[in-house]
Amino acid sequence: MASDYHEIYANWKLGPESFWAEAAHGVDWFTQYDRVFEPGVGVYGHWFPGGTCNTCYNAVDRHVEAGRADQIALIYDSAISGTVQKFTYAQLKDEVTALAAVLRRIGVRKGDRVVIYMPMIAEAVFAMLACARLGAIHSVVFGGFAARELATRIDDAQPKAIISASCGLEPNRTIAYKPLLDGAIDLARHKPSHCIVVQREQLSCDLIDDRDIDYAKAVAQEKAARTDIECVPVASTDPLYILYTSGTTGQPKGVVRDNGGHMVRLKWSMQNEFGIKPGEVFWAASDVGWVVGHSYIVYAPLVHGCTTVLFEGKPVGTPDAGTFWRVIAEHGVVGLFTAPTAFRAIRGQDPAGDHIRKYDISTLRALFLAGERADPQTIKWAEKQLGVPVIDNWWQTETGAPITHNPLGLGALPIKYGSPGVPMPGYEIRILDDAGHETPPGTLGNVVLKLPLPPGCLQTFWRADSRFRQAYLDEFPGYYKTSDAGLVDGDGYVFIMARTDDIINVAGHRLSTGAMEEVLAEHPDVAECAVIGVADAMKGQIPLGFVVLSAAASRDAAVIENEVMQMVRDRIGAVAALKTVVTIKRLPKTRSGKILRGTMQKIADDEEWKLPATVDDPAVFDEIAETLRARGIGI
Structure with missing residues (x-):
């Protein structure tokens, strides 16, 4: 229509x-x-x-x-x-x-x-x-x-x-x-x-x-x-x-x-x-x-x-990645509104969408996403698996x-x-x-x-x-x-790239961490990702990427890290200066699904930081600090 x-x-x-x-x-x-x-x-x-x-x-x-x-x-x-x-x-x-x-x-x-x-x-x-x-x-x-x-x-x-x-x-x-x-x-x-x-x-x-x-x-x-x-x-x-x-x-x-x-x-x-x-x-x-x-x-x-x-x-773990589909099927839901992070978690646990086929979700007319930037790969996956419009x-x-x-x-x-x-x-x-x-x-x-x-x-x-x-x-x-x-394009569509605090200045170039995350998310083995700006003596700031691998990923993490860095270089250019990507078990999030990038940045820069009151599981920061320490980053 x-x-x-x-x-x-x-x-x-x-x-x-x-x-x-x-x-x-x-x-x-x-x-x-x-x-x-x-x-x-x-x-x-x-x-x-x-x-x-x-x-x-x-x-x-x-x-x-x-x-x-x-x-x-x-x-x-x-x-x-x-x-x-x-x-x-x-x-x-x-x-x-x-x-x-x-x-x-x-x-x-x-x-x-x-x-x-x-x-x-x-x-x-x-x-x-x-x-x-x-x-x-x-x-x-x-x-x-x-x-x-x-x-x-x-x-x-x-x-x-x-x-x-x-x-x-x-x-x-x-x-x-x-x-x-x-x-x-x-x-x-x-x-x-x-x-x-x-x-x-x-x-x-x-x-x-x-x-x-x-x-x-x-x-x-x-x-x-x-x-x-x-x-x-x-x-x-x-x-x-x-x-x-x-x-x-x-x-x-x-x-x-x-x-x-x-x-x-x-x-x-x-x-x-x-x-x-x-x-x-x-x-x-x-x-x-x-x-x-x-x-x-x-x-x-x-x-x-x-x-x-x-x-x-939760979208996963109560008891599995099919709980959303059970609720839709049992109650006749016509519209589901959730955070992109929920779907990234579901996709990471069930990349082929096997749980979806277990339920009759024919009442569902649309999926609505908000709360974090919805990367194109997550939207395309949801469209393919659900067969309904996915509206950010x-x-x-x-x-x-x-x-x-x-x-x-x-x-x-x-x-x-x-x-x-x-x-x-x-x-x-x-x-x-x-x-x-x-x-x-x-x-x-x-x-x-x-x-x-x-x-x-x-x-x-x-x-x-x-x-x-x-x-x-x-x-x-x-x-x-x-x-x-x-930015707003010529057709009036709005693109929200990051919080203004997440726009990083790399050797005088203003770069969007959201644009880099969009590229990382396109890799088939990446379930979730985040990019932050960390201090650099030469360039002022440089990007640091974090990836959570899909449950179906079977190759060595270092190989995947190199591949996503090359993808950013090919898509955005050498100016992006993304030369380090770290594989972690999970991203730190608020209880509403927002990624706590600011705290991640402080940890990576070895700055004093305060535990956010909204974090879902505080132990995730210890995991990230340990991983960064092992890689010789910031700590």
Whole structure:
């Protein structure tokens, strides 16, 4: 089918306010907003000021009232515990209302903050929606974060209550959350009045009198009393949540998301970008602690009236590289959204796609990738194995929804490998040099977004407007700095090559580590890779490559290393100066799948480094240091 994208995008540019006013019809308002956009308030303006609404009402109650009460709203699938639970919209409303009653009983009101420190269980979704129901502001902190990292977020958000669980489950271990939670509260200056704790059967915990509340008992009491909690009207511009950016050290940066603009943007994206209809099953294989989990596990699918999947497991190892296909087959998933690193891991374990053939995944219409740069080889492998479009998209915690996409709902555009698509309505992308001058098409530079940002983007940092301006707005006046480096080609396709910190300067030449990674990934024996810049006395910086070999690779690692270095020389040229590639067992990643290149660089340069709070397994850094030491690099 022909795509309507260019017409829709042009309509937005001609009349941004009328465009978003039309999109706002997709959500229910308690009172109509005064105007679509007010530029003179906040850091750069507010969307839909004067309107009142409630995100929980839009995600739950209105579907019950509109006849979807018996439709499955949430599927909780734990590949680790072997548990599957399904909740209809009516059951979801009962669970959320009862928890909201518990929160209200302990004094939580509109505008109060509640920290949610939870594993991937259904109660995490209930907790987010219960806060939204009361007009309270939730701040989800990834379950298992170290006590000190959790404490900094407690001090910044100053929550009235914390909702947590006794433990989290990993493929080969159980993580006790309660000691981490208690330790964080001991460290924090701010002391929450109550903690509501889900007791999981795999590992229970002791509760502290006068502070801790047993989740199941308290919720059961409110259900038995049939306590009804109506959705509290909040201003469109009131905060829905605070989400602290991953990898934060020192004073955390709390991204503030509003209610009204957030719903409008997410609702529009489900149909127009992802091509998903109300009633269909959508699965974002992320974590509720990250922005993808907020947007596309919880809020976007439920506001749109879909069935959403909450998955507790890993793409490999729970129990094997076929777990994704099992979930799709069992639950009838039509759209899967995950990180490229997940597919690189699956491809590394199952290069021939044998596990895929064990399941009927005929319901799947598309695979969506975001979170890390999706290399062409991974996309081509997924296309071949799945037989569906593989759509890369690019966005940030700060934007809350894709900046660029290939919008299936508007009619797919031709795919350009290595590009996460074209700008979505609301985004006018420019590429600037370091002096703020616009660059010619196809030239690498700083990717910036023309202000104002569209609905759904962050309003500011929590209680830190000046810090927000300094971080994003001051360097390029009139634009939002993404801190990504990339280019736009002559057809308007965006290519995100690396974070600006990952653009390395080799003897005066600005080179993209992402472009080198793209070449390394093309080698048939390479499952995953990363390229970093390390210090060099002669050239300033030189690239250092890391490769993880496929399970099917049988040749000597040194031979493969030489081959990939020659590939870079042939494709990019001698200027790339990639003369060292190191084979390692695995790459260090955050729990959301991002490769921790910055820490790898510090290790390679023999600099002091701090263990990132978000790392999935800290032992990986010792493995890398040992390998580099054996090769005489940096240490």
